[in-house]
Amino acid sequence: MPKLFWLLLHQERNIILFFCSTLIIFLLSCSSSDRLEGYVYYRLNANPTTLDPALITDVSSASIAAKLFNGLVRLNDSLEIVPDIAERWEISKDGLRYRFHLKKGVRFLNDREVEAQDFKYSFERILDPKTKSPNTWVFDKVEGAREFQKGDAKEVKGFKVIDKHTFEIKLRKPFSPFLSMLTMTPAYVIPEGDVKKWGNDFASHPSGTGPFVLKRWLPNREVVLERNGNYFDKKAKVKGIVYKIIPEDLTTITEFELGNIDVISLPASAYSKFKNDRKWNKYIMSLEGLNTYYLGMNSSRPPFNNPDLRKAVSYAIDRRKILETFYEGRGRLAAGPVPDLLRKWDVKAGINYEPQEAKEIIRREGMSGINVNMYVTADQDVIDLAEIIQSYLSEVGINMSIKQLEWSAYKDAVNKGEPDMFWLSWWADYPDPENFLFPLFHSSNLGPAGNRTRYVNKEVDTLIEKGQNSLNENERNNFYKKAEDIIIRDMPWVSFWHRTDFLIKQPWIKGYEVYPIYTMDKGTEVAIER
Amino acid sequence: MAAYVLKRLLLLIPLLFGITLLAFFLLNALPGDPVLSLVGERASPEVIENIRKEIGVDKGFIGQYMGYLKLLLHGDFGRSYYTNRDVLKDIIMKFPNTMRLAFAAMLIAVPLGIVAGFISAYKRDRFIDRLINVVSITGLSIPIFWSAIIIMLFLSLKLKLFPPSGTGDIRFLFLPAFVLSIPAMATLSRVTRTTILDILKMPYINTARAKGLPSIKISIVHVLKNAIIPIVTIIGLDFGSYLNGAVVTETIFGWDGIGRFTMEGIMKRDYPVIMGCIIFGTAVFVLVNLITDILYHYLDPRIRLHAKEK
Secondary structure, three states: OHHHHHHHHHHOHHHHHHHHHHHHHHHHOOOOOOOOOOEEEEEEOOOOOOOOOOOOOOHHHHHHHHHHOOOOEEEOOOOOEEEOOEEEEEEOOOOOEEEEEEOOOOEOOOOOEOOHHHHHHHHHHHHOHHHOOOOHHHHOOEOOHHHHHHOOOOOOOOEEEEEOOEEEEEEOOOOOOHHHHOOOHHHOOOOHHHHHHHHHHHHHOOOOOOOEEEEEEEOOOEEEEEEOOOOOOOOOOOOEEEEEEOOOHHHHHHHHHOOOOOEEEOOHHHHHHHHOOOOOHHHEEEEEOOEEEEEEEOOOOOOOOOHHHHHHHHHHOOHHHHHHOOOOOOEEEOOOOOOOOOOOOOOOOOOOOOHHHHHHHHHHOOOOOEEEEEEEEOOHHHHHHHHHHHHHHHHOOEEEEEEEEOHHHHHHHHHOOOOOEEEEEEEOOOOOOHHHHHHHHOHHHEHHHOEOOOOOOHHHHHHHHHHHHOOOHHHHHHHHHHHHHHHHHHOOEEEEEEEEEEEEEOOOEEOOOOOOOHHHOOOOOOEEOO | OHHHHHHHHHHHHHHHHHHHHHHHHHHHHOOOOHHHHHOOOOOOHHHHHHHHHHHOOOOHHHHHHHHHHHHHHOOOOOEOOOOOOEHHHHHHHHHHHHHHHHHHHHHHHHHHHHHHHHHHHHOOOOHHHHHHHHHHHHHHHOOHHHHHHHHHHHHHHHOOOOOOOOOOOHHHHHHHHHHHHHHHHHHHHHHHHHHHHHHHOOHHHHHHHHOOOOHHHHHHHHHHHHHHHHHHHHHHHHHHHHHOOOHHHHHHOOOOOHHHHHHHHHHOOOHHHHHHHHHHHHHHHHHHHHHHHHHHHHHOOOOOOOOOOO
16 A cells, blocks of 8 residues: 555655754764863762762762872872872871971962961861761861760861961871872862862862862763863973763673774773774773772671681681682782782782682582672672682582672672672772771771671781881881781682773873872873874 | 543542652562661661651651641642652652653554554455564563663664663654564554444445545545544543653663663652652653543544533
């Protein structure tokens, strides 16, 4: 019935005409450059949750905040602490007083000069319970911090404004990682006036002193930063930065191949494709990360309160083989919890793959055929890995069941100590071995504070504390070495590897550096040269 | 009519009330703690306790629910635990995007689906019918994430016709709308085909033919008019669900809609966001259904809006 068909066509003529014309418009207006000239394009896989330094806990937000704000000190390329807003500083002999001399002429966006009082305000705001900051631990060691948090004091005694350009922090007791911790996001300076003006919305109207200024933030779409022409330090080479928020990896790769995004981190699935592509492989950059991936064992209750069983698990798994095959060699084998790049001492040789030894321990302990569980997230990589671990353990007589949970429920369960075994990683916030020892193994941090294996060892506690309090680097490393040796012996974790990340950039991107810590990239070095 | 609409709208109030209670209960029964998701990897118990108090999740189920209702009665959906942004404002900002996507998908699906169904029915068991059947069954069975990726690789990467992701003008809209329209188009063509085949067997079609009416007039006046009710039902249902967001499509194409917003809220246990989206979504769905019901009456006067008028 062709007539009918033509009639329908006729009836729907307007619609069809509309389709045809829009299609032509599409064809003419090809998808290419929507790009802002002179801006560099990055990708975020999730919307940054907040740009208020007090509230940031995610890496997306923190890496943007690094470009908007400054602290007293920051890290240079070799992970050393260098001046930021503080021009220089002195630490008293007893390690308690940190006196910072601020640079003159550092200005907020509203052109007001940054003064010592601004640091006092910004830091006290972190500790103020009304701020709801999850980052109070950064200033926990400051004198009077706890009294202030409890509401027993109107101000924090340890934050002292000496004069307009001199700010002093006094600690309760010596704490060696403190200066490192001041490079972190919560230690940025913010203008009181703007916080008061915006209230809750300061998070989306951040204003600081950084090399960039927030121009536009369309949640779940893009964040656009513009160069701050009045920045007190080396000014950015690009006009601005656009962060495109693209949740899906495959979409990101498509955008990259079309030249719409300038630098992306390579997901595991795309690694070999680009690696074997002659056009692209010279633009791949690698980053040896300050992180440790580990298999945690709940050492607070049977069966893993038995260190021998934990050791057996460790003997039973061929980590090197998993790293080289399953993980495509994208990491370095871990000898202990502290990343190799931060460890300044020789570590006692870790435990190798010795299934006979594992069987022997299990037989001796009479634990053959024991049932344990492992909780994992719904992430396919992790599930695959858990199955590999499962097969290694079954070979030595441990029956491991796998329970899969959605991320939030998983985190909850692990924090509460529900699983026997779990898979997690820890990433450095500041480059100090203490960052991998204190939160993860000190008995004061059980559960959500970091020590999720619930490992308790008084000797380790003491050694870590001594390290924190020590003012001499060699002495400090000696304490940390001893602590790590005991941890490796007690084996609350099986340390798997330190992950290496791969990024790929467009040929026209110059001066882009990859940094092991998200606070390090101020975005001033990258340039576009077409 | 006005009375009917008013009655239906009034019914929305107890419905929304029931939905909030049910959703609240389910959220509380879920494993996963919003505060633990919120505080990052290194939070002391005091901080957790403090935040718990500040956002009010320490008050127990009844207390929390009452607090939430009180907020709602003031026309406030609360603020997101994470972003601290006003939930209602975010929904209002994202809804137009979702609406554009839903409209565009329907704009593609409805004419194409109905035309395909018509052709299929009139060319029953011929090659074109089989072809349309195969295509629509494929369209129904292929998961959206797969078709989305294939279409993106082809149209964006190979042919460079459309941008692969982003929220914006019609160029950005086309890919997600097209992908989203596929299942609706397929369902519509199937339903149209079966309905028309049924109608073609009806005595009144024979009568019309016997009267010597031109077949075109029969198709439009007698067939299409009688087939319209199931078609409108399908459109209403699909449209209602699209207006509540299309999570997969929105995620793959980076479209900033309600679906992604809801999903992120759920993943992070961001109660105010989840509740806000559920309430808003329910209201939208009910309204679309109401409009569909009213349309029934106009399209087929035999359908009465009031039970009393029977």
